[in-house]
Amino acid sequence: MLAGVTFPLAAQYPGQITKPDKTTPTMRAVAVFEWTGDEAHPKSSRLVPVCIYDGQELEDAGVYLARPFPLALEGDVEYQLMNDGKPIGLFDVDTAAREQGAWVGYGKHLPMPMAKPAPTQVAKIDAEDDAQSDVPILHRKHPAADSSSGGSSNGSGSGSGPDPNAPAPDPDRPTMHKSGDASQSSPGDSSGNGTSSTNSGSNSPGASGPDRPDLHRLPETSSDSSANDSGGPKLKKKKKDEDDSYVDSVDKLTDPNRPHLFRGKATGFDAALTPSLRGMPTDMHQEVAVSDVTDRPEHVWNYTWANPGDEAKMKAAMEDLARTALGLNPPPAPAAKPASKKASTAHKPKQLTLPPQPAPLLDEQFRVFELAYGSGATMVLSAHTGGAGAEEKFVTLIGQPDLYGNVAVLVKNVTDAVRLDDTPRMRLVDAVDALADNRGELLFELRGSTQRQFALYRVLRGDATRIFLSDTDAIGVPSGQ
Numbered sequence: 001m002l003a004g005v006t007f008p009l010a011a012q013y014p015g016q017i018t019k020p021d022k023t024t025p026t027m028r029a030v031a032v033f034e035w036t037g038d039e040a041h042p043k044s045s046r047l048v049p050v051c052i053y054d055g056q057e058l059e060d061a062g063v064y065l066a067r068p069f070p071l072a073l074e075g076d077v078e079y080q081l082m083n084d085g086k087p088i089g090l091f092d093v094d095t096a097a098r099e100q101g102a103w104v105g106y107g108k109h110l111p112m113p114m115a116k117p118a119p120t121q122v123a124k125i126d127a128e129d130d131a132q133s134d135v136p137i138l139h140r141k142h143p144a145a146d147s148s149s150g151g152s153s154n155g156s157g158s159g160s161g162p163d164p165n166a167p168a169p170d171p172d173r174p175t176m177h178k179s180g181d182a183s184q185s186s187p188g189d190s191s192g193n194g195t196s197s198t199n200s201g202s203n204s205p206g207a208s209g210p211d212r213p214d215l216h217r218l219p220e221t222s223s224d225s226s227a228n229d230s231g232g233p234k235l236k237k238k239k240k241d242e243d244d245s246y247v248d249s250v251d252k253l254t255d256p257n258r259p260h261l262f263r264g265k266a267t268g269f270d271a272a273l274t275p276s277l278r279g280m281p282t283d284m285h286q287e288v289a290v291s292d293v294t295d296r297p298e299h300v301w302n303y304t305w306a307n308p309g310d311e312a313k314m315k316a317a318m319e320d321l322a323r324t325a326l327g328l329n330p331p332p333a334p335a336a337k338p339a340s341k342k343a344s345t346a347h348k349p350k351q352l353t354l355p356p357q358p359a360p361l362l363d364e365q366f367r368v369f370e371l372a373y374g375s376g377a378t379m380v381l382s383a384h385t386g387g388a389g390a391e392e393k394f395v396t397l398i399g400q401p402d403l404y405g406n407v408a409v410l411v412k413n414v415t416d417a418v419r420l421d422d423t424p425r426m427r428l429v430d431a432v433d434a435l436a437d438n439r440g441e442l443l444f445e446l447r448g449s450t451q452r453q454f455a456l457y458r459v460l461r462g463d464a465t466r467i468f469l470s471d472t473d474a475i476g477v478p479s480g481q
Helices: 006-014 307-325
Strands: 027-037 042-053 058-060 079-081 084-099 104-112 285-292 360-368 379-385 393-401 407-416 425-432 442-449 453-461 461-469
Touching: 027 079, 027 360, 027 442, 042 084, 042 453, 285 307, 285 425, 285 442, 307 360, 307 393, 307 407, 360 425, 379 407, 379 425, 393 425, 393 453, 407 461, 425 453
Parallel strands: none
Antiparallel strands: 027 042, 027 285, 042 058, 042 104, 079 084, 079 285, 084 104, 360 379, 379 393, 393 407, 425 442, 442 453, 453 461
16 A cells, blocks of 8 residues: 655655545555456556645655656556456556656455454353263262271262262273373372472372372483484584585475575465566456555445336447438438329338448457445446558547437547547447545556557536646647537
């Protein structure tokens, strides 16, 4: 996360430095994660910074506090990868570099951490229920009563014989036997309980009583035997005629806690660095990445239609508008001429003519968002035609349903492959809450022939306004803005 940002900010602005209030908004960075291959295991990837919200306005993250690399690409900064507002992964920045005049970050692609399972609740067993439990219990056998005491060990006043009310012993029950003779007692102890004085050595056989387990020493070994014969780690002794710097059998060391030095890429200690993505490959994918110190609740941007048939109706209307903008719809058929009076009145069978099939839209992308709770549907459609040069045209539409069930177009972007540097192509990335106000903005990539920018659009009250544009000198303003 963007931790420790207060100090660089304080150094940027002169004057008195006051302690920030707890209600001061925290910084929030928005970037675009680009990768090729599988999303879970990308072949190559990179992180492109877009904007940083400092609590007052949106700043260009590509140049914000660059010392020399920007703040958004500092080492160990963590981004959450989002898809339609849902966290789907993490990206930890490791290094930063300039690519085609812009800063990009490289690092590790990690999955979302799994939630810890709830601890298992173990029911407590009362003392009364313990006797009826099925769990086997080991009991210590009571020693025989001393004949001189005149009573049993349980204080009942009966003889030392077995209790007639005691249950019969289980023949299958395991029995624990003590080693040595329990009748042995240490000299000088008349009680016969096997205890000895403090100086008599507690590990000797004579120091153990009938109820005390014995500790046995290992058998004595010869003086030439080493203490490492028990299977512990061994240290190779240096020979007298060898140099002090000589080391033998280093590759056979098996200490698991011993540090290792590896040449090249490290494996096994942390997630491997994803190879760097270069250029603009055709199979490149994009998704939103957000870094914020504050953990905010999840806000899904996907819109749910009240009537499933409305989505198909709105999509067909948006496609028809896109074909019209691209010039793909055929011109209307001319009006039929009235029949001549001299024409034969003989009945002729009518020939049924099928309507022409609509022109295909290549790489069509249609998405519907609910950018705020109860705000209604915001639709985005983008596509292009085939051909080369001026014949290859691109279109992007932002629209909303009006009160009459039709599509109200808020933004229309039309360009071709020849005019991309003057009018870049708008490519939707996703919706993102850039201002940390629980309202989503539409993030677009404005791609030209050799350069690109990123723009944020806020849709509010039937209007779409561009509130941010990165690297304003890179390309220009798209048409229709």
